[in-house]
Amino acid sequence: MSAWTRFACAIRPSLSTRPSTATPAAAAALVALTGRRVIAVERVGKRLGLRFERGALVMHLGMTGRWETGAEPAHARLGLRVGERWTWFADARRFGCVVPCALDALQPALHAGMGPDALAALPDAEALRERLSGRRSLKVALLDQAVLAGLGNIHVVEALWRAGLHPNRAAGSLSLRECARLRQGIAEQLADALAQLGEEQELVYLTQGGRNPFTVYGREGARCARCGEAIVKATLAARSTWWCPSCQPAPYSNLT
DNA sequence: ACAGATGTTGATGT
DNA sequence: TACATCAACATCTG
Numbered sequence: 001m002s003a004w005t006r007f008a009c010a011i012r013p014s015l016s017t018r019p020s021t022a023t024p025a026a027a028a029a030l031v032a033l034t035g036r037r038v039i040a041v042e043r044v045g046k047r048l049g050l051r052f053e054r055g056a057l058v059m060h061l062g063m064t065g066r067w068e069t070g071a072e073p074a075h076a077r078l079g080l081r082v083g084e085r086w087t088w089f090a091d092a093r094r095f096g097c098v099v100p101c102a103l104d105a106l107q108p109a110l111h112a113g114m115g116p117d118a119l120a121a122l123p124d125a126e127a128l129r130e131r132l133s134g135r136r137s138l139k140v141a142l143l144d145q146a147v148l149a150g151l152g153n154i155h156v157v158e159a160l161w162r163a164g165l166h167p168n169r170a171a172g173s174l175s176l177r178e179c180a181r182l183r184q185g186i187a188e189q190l191a192d193a194l195a196q197l198g199e200e201q202e203l204v205y206l207t208q209g210g211r212n213p214f215t216v217y218g219r220e221g222a223r224c225a226r227c228g229e230a231i232v233k234a235t236l237a238a239r240s241t242w243w244c245p246s247c248q249p250a251p252y253s254n255l256t
Numbered sequence: 257a258c259a260g261a262t263g264t265t266g267a268t269g270t
Numbered sequence: 271t272a273c274a275t276c277a278a279c280a281t282c283t284g
Contacts, residue, residue, distance in 0.1 A: 017265050018278060046264080063263045064280080075280080093279040095264055136272065145265085152263060202263095238274055240261080 001038050001082045003052070005030050010077035010089060012097040015047070015060055015109070029055065029100035038082065044110040044117055045149025056106040058099045065089065065096025118150035119190050125180035132171040132179065139167035140237040151186070153239045154202075154217050155193065159185040161216045161224075166248040167241050173251070216242040 008027040012018075033055050042049035050057040059065075064075075068088045072079065078089040078098055089098060101109050115131065116123055123131060131147050132138070141147050142156045151159070160167050163185030165178060174182065196202055202213050212218050215225055220233035220242055229246035 015265095016278095018267090060264080062265085062278095065264095091279095092281070093262090093264090095278065140273090143265095154263065235274095238276095 002035050003033050003038065004079075004081040005034065006079035006081075007077055010091060010094070010096065010098050012099050015058060015099055016097060017060075017062060017095045026100055030057070030098070033057070033100070042106070042110060045114050045145050046152070047110050047114070049106050049110045051103070051106060054103065056101050056103050058101055058106065058109045059089075060097055062091060062093065062095025062097070064093045065091035113146050114149040115145065115147045116149065118148050118155075118186055119194075122183060122187055123148075125176055125183050128183050129174060129176055129179040132174055134172045135170045137167060137237060138165060138169045138171045138174070138182075139239075139241060141171035143237065143239070148186075150190075153241075154214065155186075155189050157217045157242055158193075158215055159189040161185075161243060161248060162188055164247045166250050167236050167243055169251045216244065218242065 005027075008030060011026045011030050013026045033052050036052040036054055038050060038052055040049075040051040042051065046060060048059040048061070050059065066089075068090055069085055072086070073088055073090040075090045075092040076088045077091050077094070077096075080087045080089075089096070099109070116127075122128075128148075132141055134141065138160065139156055142151050142159070143153065157167070159182070163178070163181040165174070165182060165185075193202065196213060205211065205213055216231050219231045222231050223229070224231055224244035224247055227244065227246045229244050231242050232245055233240065233242045235241065
């Protein structure tokens, strides 16, 4: 296989949500991958790694980034030609990025600041409890990629509902039993999400609207699927958050 | 039509 | 320390 570049505007000197325009060195590093074979594709949390014979790419999809094959999609930022097939990095909001790096820098770049991967290395209840020390909210802790790598707003919201834990619980206040529930909630949420990926319902919902495939996310006012109570919504940790006030009891009496 | 919200996350400010 | 806010941007909803 070989790779060939077409656009370089998403190429950045480092993993960053900040678009930058002047990256001639990074663009040159990408061009230098032309003709190199792809050896492996790796993932740690939300970071992706593309390992070439010589050199590598670290990538983050941001909010709207995606890889597509076939015809050039809208908002194509980068095109790689592998054989006769084009693979496109499309990213409407341009928070995603592609960062060339040296081969021996790929693993450090993928793992820097990252906790264990939520899908590949989900800690057991005890280890989870240790990682969740502190008084900050459970939701903030779970969104912290250094605590657990790979969960974003949706999966945290859904996993907390599955576990029956209020997002505003202090992270360090969970009992071992609650950590076991949380672990199972995360595992089941990710397993279900992966199973649904084949149908692309989540992606379609988020990018094109349509039926909401989630249990509580985006469902304020709807009945909880478990107890029938009305789902509530609030902004926590600066992110939209939904939960069932009955299944996920609040840590303080003044919070719903 | 327009205001507001949206899957990310690092930098700033209080 | 721990928060909220903002900044990048395009698109969709109410």
